Amino acid sequence: MSDTPKRPKNQLKSHIRAQNQELILCTAERIFARQGLAKTTTQMIADEAGLPKANIHYYYRSKKDLLEAVLERILQLWLDSVSQFNVELGPCHNLTRYISEKLDQSRFNANASKVFAMALIGEEPFVLDYLRRYFVQELQNEKTTINTWVEQGLMKPVSVEHLFINIWAMTQTYADFDAQVKILLQKETLEEEDFAQAKQFVTRMVLLSCGIEEART
Amino acid sequence: MSDTPKRPKNQLKSHIRAQNQELILCTAERIFARQGLAKTTTQMIADEAGLPKANIHYYYRSKKDLLEAVLERILQLWLDSVSQFNVELGPCHNLTRYISEKLDQSRFNANASKVFAMALIGEEPFVLDYLRRYFVQELQNEKTTINTWVEQGLMKPVSVEHLFINIWAMTQTYADFDAQVKILLQKETLEEEDFAQAKQFVTRMVLLSCGIEEART
DNA sequence: ACAAAACTTGAATATTTGGTCAGAATACAC
DNA sequence: GTGTATTCTGACCAAATATTCAAGTTTTGT
Numbered sequence: 339m340s341d342t343p344k345r346p347k348n349q350l351k352s353h354i355r356a357q358n359q360e361l362i363l364c365t366a367e368r369i370f371a372r373q374g375l376a377k378t379t380t381q382m383i384a385d386e387a388g389l390p391k392a393n394i395h396y397y398y399r400s401k402k403d404l405l406e407a408v409l410e411r412i413l414q415l416w417l418d419s420v421s422q423f424n425v426e427l428g429p430c431h432n433l434t435r436y437i438s439e440k441l442d443q444s445r446f447n448a449n450a451s452k453v454f455a456m457a458l459i460g461e462e463p464f465v466l467d468y469l470r471r472y473f474v475q476e477l478q479n480e481k482t483t484i485n486t487w488v489e490q491g492l493m494k495p496v497s498v499e500h501l502f503i504n505i506w507a508m509t510q511t512y513a514d515f516d517a518q519v520k521i522l523l524q525k526e527t528l529e530e531e532d533f534a535q536a537k538q539f540v541t542r543m544v545l546l547s548c549g550i551e552e553a554r555t
Numbered sequence: 556m557s558d559t560p561k562r563p564k565n566q567l568k569s570h571i572r573a574q575n576q577e578l579i580l581c582t583a584e585r586i587f588a589r590q591g592l593a594k595t596t597t598q599m600i601a602d603e604a605g606l607p608k609a610n611i612h613y614y615y616r617s618k619k620d621l622l623e624a625v626l627e628r629i630l631q632l633w634l635d636s637v638s639q640f641n642v643e644l645g646p647c648h649n650l651t652r653y654i655s656e657k658l659d660q661s662r663f664n665a666n667a668s669k670v671f672a673m674a675l676i677g678e679e680p681f682v683l684d685y686l687r688r689y690f691v692q693e694l695q696n697e698k699t700t701i702n703t704w705v706e707q708g709l710m711k712p713v714s715v716e717h718l719f720i721n722i723w724a725m726t727q728t729y730a731d732f733d734a735q736v737k738i739l740l741q742k743e744t745l746e747e748e749d750f751a752q753a754k755q756f757v758t759r760m761v762l763l764s765c766g767i768e769e770a771r772t
Numbered sequence: 773a774c775a776a777a778a779c780t781t782g783a784a785t786a787t788t789t790g791g792t793c794a795g796a797a798t799a800c801a802c
Numbered sequence: 803g804t805g806t807a808t809t810c811t812g813a814c815c816a817a818a819t820a821t822t823c824a825a826g827t828t829t830t831g832t
Contacts, residue, residue, distance in 0.1 A: 352778070352779090352829085353829095354828095354829080374593050375593070376591055376593035376594035377593040379819060379820085380821090381819075389780090391819095395822080401821090458735055459669050460591045460673075469735060470738055496756075497756060501756075502739070503729075503736055503753075504728070504757065504760065507727075508724050510724075511721070512720075515676065517683055518675055519720055521691060522690070522691065522694055522716055522719070524691070535714060536717060539718075539721065539764075540721065542764055543721065543761070543763070546760070546764055547760040569809090572809085596788085596790080598790095606810085607811050608811090609793090613809070
């Protein structure tokens with residue numbers, strides 16, 4: 339585990355180390371998303387990062403270490419990037435913003451989203467542990483908030499678990515399965531416009547199912 | 556392409572051949588789902604099928620051939636197993652049944668569903684070609700039917716593409732990402748009851764978004 | 773300026789894995 | 803029962819790939 343050379347505790351990673359690790363992680367994420375987790379070779383990552391292969395192994399002892407580093411980065415991003423619910427602003431505003439942010443996140447981190455999806459389907463223990471540790475709590479918070487709104491009569495009672503399972507399914511499908519989406523929409527690439535429509539569509543479904551009047555924006 | 560030994564044209568595959576191919580395909584599907592497409596080795600398949608590795612290669616020239624055979628099987632299943640829309644029965648009945656069938660299909664063919672998902676994320680050309688050839692037409696049919704219903708005032712106008720993209724996303728998420736679902740629902744295994752709730756939840760969302768009154772069943 | 777720590781890298785090694793093959797075993801048609 | 807077609811299988815091979823290493827180079831602290 340101590341692949342980090344020892345150094346004074348208060349000192350951060352060296353400039354070079356931080357920079358190279360960042361380069362390697364970004365490159366690896368991109369290639370993992372393109373090629374799948376197992377099909378990706380360290381050589382590909384090395385080539386695309388412009389480093390010799392041995393240098394990759396200097397920073398990440400093994401391919402497994404590297405994959406876990408990539409996954410950790412992604413999971414952190416997932417947890418951090420979407421803002422918490424704000425009870426006072428009510429369900430309509432919060433859900434609309436949540437869906438919008440989730441869709442943007444998937445869109446702008448499509449590689450990360452795909453790697454996450456593949457790891458999840460493959461039931462990578464690392465990812466499952468992470469979900470157990472952090473996401474369950476996250477969902478609890480949201481559950482509490484939503485129950486407050488229900489008690490205040492701001493929305494109908496719904497199964498919060500199923501609500502979020504489906505919000506995640508819908509918001510990630512446009513990134514994870516973009517190949518399918520492109521074929522069905524008969525487009526070469528997905529444009530701003532397509533994501534705007536998706537946003538509107540998903541938001542409408544969710545708000546209606548919660549018995550919330552749609553806000554005109 | 557002629558990995559089939561020559562035989563009289565009117566004769567079907569030998570009993571042995573059919574049986575072994577079935578065994579290999581089922582085993583391969585299961586392992587592909589568990590391990591991912593690239594991480595799966597022919598040795599694993601051989602071991603789990605109880606055959607020597609060379610025997611796998613007797614029936615499937617290469618690993619690619621085997622994967623394609625597995626995928627073809629899955630895609631055929633996907634196309635066949637869900638009944639077509641019946642215009643006369645109206646949107647409520649049809650959509651309810653469609654969602655129910657899709658969810659059952661994912662549930663009872665979870666391995667197939669996962670392999671399909673992985674191939675799609677990995678943008679396997681074989682799968683994309685198949686989608687282009689058959690699914691686009693499929694969607695066209697459904698689009699026509701739905702437009703008829705809209706004209707008859709039986710439902711609100713919706714983007715059929717986005718509607719189906721999201722129905723597929725929701726109905727498959729319970730099979731593809733069952734590990735995640737289990738963690739969030741805090742269950743060891745997903746029961747009949749969970750799928751019933753999912754069915755109800757998704758159906759409600761879809762019907763409401765189409766402006767259809769929910770049928771009491 | 774010096775030494776120690778950190779970094780780089782070409783080459784070598786060990787392992788995994790898809791694929792081949794030739795001959796043995798079995799099923800099948802007559 | 804005999805001969806042919808089919809199936810089975812252990813042993814082997816070649817290519818791909820992760821990982822190691824040791825000798826260099828650069829950076830950093832003092």
